[in-house]
Amino acid sequence: MVRRIERSVQELYRDDPERADALAFGRRGALKGAALAAMGGAVGAAIPFGGSMPQGTLPALFSRPAAAQSGGPALLDLPGKGPLILQGERPLNAETPETLLDEPVTSARNMFIRNNGGVPDAAADPRAWKLVVEGEVNQRLELTVGELEARFPVITRQLQLECGGNGRAFYQPQARGNQWGNGAISNGEWTGVRLRDVLNAAGLKSSAVATGHYGADPHLSNEPGRPAIARGMRIAKAMEEDTLLAFRLNGAAIPQLHGAPLRLVTPGWPGSLSQKWLTRIWVRDKPHDGPGMGGTSYRVPVRPIVPGSSNNGRDFADLESMPVRAILSSHAHGARLPAGTRALDLRGAAWAGDLTVRAVHVSVDFGASWTAMQVADPANRHAWQRWTGRVALPSDGYYEVWYRATDSEGRMQPHAPPNWNPQGYGGNPISRAAILVG
């Protein structure tokens, strides 16, 4: 029933946005009188904090990315995978709904999927899979997965792995690429060897400044020899202690879709630096220039540009450490709770690339007041942090849970997605989940 009225508001907005806005919000901004009643009618409930709703703000019920609407989007149906939100079949991309990220350690089942090309066939003998390390090194290395595991210290870490385009759907005008909400994030427990141990074994020349990564996935065109993607990072990140050549996820073999039998895990930086089906690391004497580097790919403006304008990205900078973000995993956007519910026990996770999260705050009155949540320490550096807390509700009705994290340098998630760019990187606005009580 709520759905039907919601449609009609959308139709009104489509046909005559000025009138719809005036009807829903009144002319002076804050919701009141007939306008408040109209919006209450639209969401099928009273809006207890309507008075503090900012001008022109559509209830989160209508304004969340389509992919986050429960019941709306197509869901993934693949062996070993949960009901992720399908972004596309070719290439195969799927987002994890925030409520499936309620596990402190993300299961392989619930890990989001990002592919730039096709999914290669599983290796007949995973232990014999070969990695080549070459370029600005004293000694070219060719190592099998078996040799990597036997020769170097094996370590296990919980590590954030997040698509560089996570949050892209929040941008307006629309930015190019998969329309991810907040769910292109995972915190799996990865086992492998440190990339730096392998690079040290090869011996870095003084000319080594960056890496370039290659995998076995075919380009979408199936053109032989054309990499689907081949990105690289500055050498300092490659030499960090949490940057791994991983061969196990959560104690088991890596699933084929997630890069078996060997992948990079470069935590806190765009997921495209965590090359799947890894075959080769090319140590470079200049920043890497493979497909996925340069232009507007994985790059953000240094000097802000006009939203919607075209730009060749020449003056942009590579996106490196990912920005601070929180997810809410205890309550689905659009959840309906029994009448009389007067408090919400909330849970979620938050992370901030190479930094940590200092605070998570929640508001149920459209940002007029904020309640601090308890934020746990990360299991190790580069793991996400879980948060919990309680907020009170004064009555039945329509609420929005606004949730926002602050990083260890004091930067908060902004109210609107910042620094618009053509391919939509760095979109980390405060998130809003609609809850109906009664």
Place this chain on the structure above:
Amino acid sequence: MRLAVLGLALLLASPVLIRPAAAQPASQADAARAMAERAEEESVLAEGEGRSETFGYCTACHNTALIRRSRFSRAQWDGLMDWMTERHGMNPLEGEFRDLIVDYLARHYGPSQSRARNPFLN
């Protein structure tokens, strides 16, 4: 802010539902391939002049999900054609054929907040 939410509201007004078929191949790679190879009908794209050409030319590498989710201006669609050629090896689109396809895309997959006026752009 207001324009942003308006745009998203309009996106919601066009739900797209494609359920994957219930095939259960043994391996993830096989299952992913089966999904990728599942044929699409031209009619998943909006009806209009240029649809057949667009469907034929644009589904060689990826399926139409990438097109259907997009809301771009004509200039953005036009730029994307060059990006696909330069970065991904698409055969260059030129002349009338290019106009036909770009016009089709801009007409049917244009910006969702068409009433908004950007003071810096128009």
